[in-house]
Amino acid sequence: MRVLIIEDEKKISNFIKRGLKEEGYAVDAAYEGEEGYFLAKTNEYDLIVLDIILPKMDGITLCRKLREGKVNTPVLILTARDTVRDKVTGLDAGADDYLTKPFAFEEFLARIRALLRKKDLPEATKLAVEDLELDLLTHKVTRQSKEIALTSKEYALLEYLMRNAGTVVTRTMISEHVWDVNFDTFTNVIDVYINYLRNKIDSDYKKKLIHTLRGRGYILKA
Secondary structure (H helix, E strand, O other): OEEEEEOOOHHHHHHHHHHHHHOOOEEEEEOOHHHHHHHHHHOOOOEEEEOOOOOOOOHHHHHHHHHHOOOOOOEEEEEOOOOHHHHHHHHHOOOOEEEEOOOOHHHHHHHHHHHHHHHHOOOOOEEEEOOEEEEOOOOOEEEOOEEEOOOHHHHHHHHHHHHOOOOOEOHHHHHHHHOOOOOOOOOOHHHHHHHHHHHHHOOOOOOOOEEEEOOOEEEEOO
16 A cells, blocks of 8 residues: 655654554655645555645645546545634545544554545455455454464565455556655565565465566466
8 A cells, every 4th residue: 555645744744654664555755735746646646644734735725636636545634723614624625534633643544544445445354365364454464374474565565466366466566556656666676575475475385376477567366
């Protein structure tokens, strides 16, 4: 899952970015409205975290422009403005949720999970391919009921592959959704992490799930 944070207070932005990365999200950050709008329009994100008070373009205007431009990425407004009128204005501008500062990070993560479930998986809390299961709430991964320990980046890569099970995903697609905008596409990091996953997911099992399509990318299927 790839998240864009548009927040001019760098201390808050860095705190959120660090916490989301620890949870396995790929995160980009913008510190003013025009930059945030440009990133949101030119990249594919699964979620946008948006402050209201921003230099160059305020969050309400930014959100309205995204919706007018048919960008339907879920938007979570995160702001110090806490009146009912502020909340109504934000939601009417096209935001999907509204959280006020100061906030508990645990609640922030729960709201993100809820928005992502609403976007992609209205009812599901688990992903499954054959005997491989991934719990979106607990981040527990099992195969044949045996728990598999993954790092946050391995988990993020596996989640992306499982969400696109049966579909070829290219290195570019993986870099855009699992890493951030600063990822160096000329490195072999993706191949390294695919091999990490293979060793944990496939090596002890006769039926292999992660497949390489030379010159095209990877696919997770039976």
